[in-house]
Amino acid sequence: MGFSLKFHCCLMSVMVLLPTLCYAQDYVKSRATYYGSPDCLGTPRGACGYGEFGRTVNDANVAGASYRLYKNGTGCGTCYQVRCTNPQLCTDNGVNIVVTDYGEGDNTDFILSPRAYSRMAQSDKAAELFAYGVVEVEHKRIPCRYSGYKMQFKVHERSKYPNYLAIVILYQAGQTEILAADIWQADCKEWIGMRRAYGAVFDTTYPPSGAVTLRFQVQGSAGVYWVQASNVIPSDWKAGVAYESDIELE
Known part of the structure; x- marks a missing residue:
């Protein structure tokens, strides 16, 4: 299973880690x-x-x-x-x-x-x-710090294979907020927006077959970015299981 982290800004797409957010904030x-x-x-x-x-x-x-x-x-x-x-x-x-x-x-x-x-x-x-x-x-x-942990995508317990997929993002490090999540539909070659069901839970009906590629929109001190996790959830995903990516937000 491979993973990737991509930084999208206008027409450019490069592989990066988000910069450390160190701006000051008053109490x-x-x-x-x-x-x-x-x-x-x-x-x-x-x-x-x-x-x-x-x-x-x-x-x-x-x-x-x-x-x-x-x-x-x-x-x-x-x-x-x-x-x-x-x-x-x-x-x-x-x-x-x-x-x-x-x-x-x-x-x-x-x-x-x-x-x-x-x-x-x-x-x-x-x-x-x-x-x-x-x-x-x-x-x-x-900033949130989770020593020894990278970002994980947990398949929510209410997911029903293969027709309904809900995910929760765990170990969201750094000083960031997750604004949105998309799922890649390979058959039509486009990103489909997932619904924020509630809280940190994003879902979709009739997810694509095969390994699942996700991207999520991150807001931090440097603005708003899309971060991609390729094939982060296997094709035979199971409800209640958390799948680790190689993403570490800073």
Whole structure:
């Protein structure tokens, strides 16, 4: 199985990795709370469609984001540094989280997993922080880093071989957003747009036979780009299986 990463801009198409996004961003003042979870992990049915990945990724430091950060699913997979502003209870660095769900509380931008919420606190102050319920925070967007992992395309569990294919993009690194996804139809030699079913889930009815080639539109500091993954999903794909590409967004 071969994979490729292509950078499309106007009439040019060259093989590249997206550049590291290092532009500065100021902290934004907001509020955060947490949701109840007996295992302190993320929610099992997050609005992004990640499933178990959305509960445990990033050592379960995950969050549901408000409407303005969730962005109708485009914000799924983005990363933020969130720190509470009470110096008596909280650390200077706070916690780095991944958005895996949608959720809004009392004028909050984040509903954190209990694990993430506790990691904003000083080592002996977590119980006091939880007692507040909702706290003043400041946050900023940061690049996502997944050491040892390249981007994966998971065939969603609701897919029905061979007539319905839904995919979820996992390990979306860098400071990027996925705007759209297309699937290559070899018989008619054209790209067909996939529907954003919900969150980070893209789907299509009657996918092409044979190995599946995808491309997805990425937005970052340098603009908007198309990134291609050739034959990234095998012809005999199975629901629930994640297929690794050679793509590493920066």
